[in-house]
Ligand code: BEZ
């Protein structure tokens with residue numbers, strides 16, 4: 001076809017996917033072209049704006065390495081990551097809600113026994129975490145594999161400190177009653193990395209880069225859907241403006257203060273004042 005104009009071009013591009021033998025890929029590509037073309041027509045995209053967008057995406061790719069995934073961060077701040085979570089995890093209560101995975105999970109984190117101190121020297125106020133993992137009927141799930149990771153009191157993950165050992169993260173297994181308990185630190189709010197193109201977008205659009213204080217959890221158990229979620233700290237100033245749109249009311253929990261002379265929920269007497277967090281995770285069957 002020749003003499004394609006600003007309207008007819010869309011159908012012509014989509015027609016070129018006709019020979020695609022993978023139906024889902026064909027559908028995804030066709031709808032992508034339709035949406036992109038509709039967008040360009042709607043905003044009357046200029047050639048300079050298209051080149052600026054290509055430059056931005058090029059810089060985003062150039063910012064990526066084995067520790068930094070600027071494209072995931074872009075998807076996060078545009079709400080696309082959380083939209084995908086919401087579309088794919090529509091489980092009614094009492095199932096624990098899912099939220100974004102984020103870029104700071106590390107495969108092969110240290111495995112700890114129940115009751116362990118997973119802090120490993122990271123700065124922060126002591127936090128005793130107790131939890132149960134059950135099915136939707138409240139029956140305990142024994143031997144579930146729980147990965148947890150979080151930022152320290154400087155708002156940094158261990159992987160953001162070059163050369164540092166793994167801290168404030170680990171894997172534990174629930175006991176026969178589905179119980180989980182470990183010692184960590186109180187999470188604080190932190191900004192997502194802003195030294196790349198995504199930071200430029202946030203600044204240019206007048207958006208702040210903060211995530212409310214949270215602890216990440218990934219829970220795996222045979223016969224159940226893997227749950228990727230956070231627990232957010234109640235009272236955090238960013239709960240209603242999380243830069244990646246990940247907050248769910250059901251995931252917000254109090255972390256009450258206890259003086260040093262109070263007995264902690266497990267283990268020997270505390271050496272300093274501490275906080276506690278008690279949570280229940282309810283997993284959906286596969
Ligand atoms: C995180 O919670 O670790 C995170 C999530 C999305 C973007 C950046 C960080």
Ligand code: FE
Nearest residue numbers: 102151214216
């Ligand atoms: Fe995080």
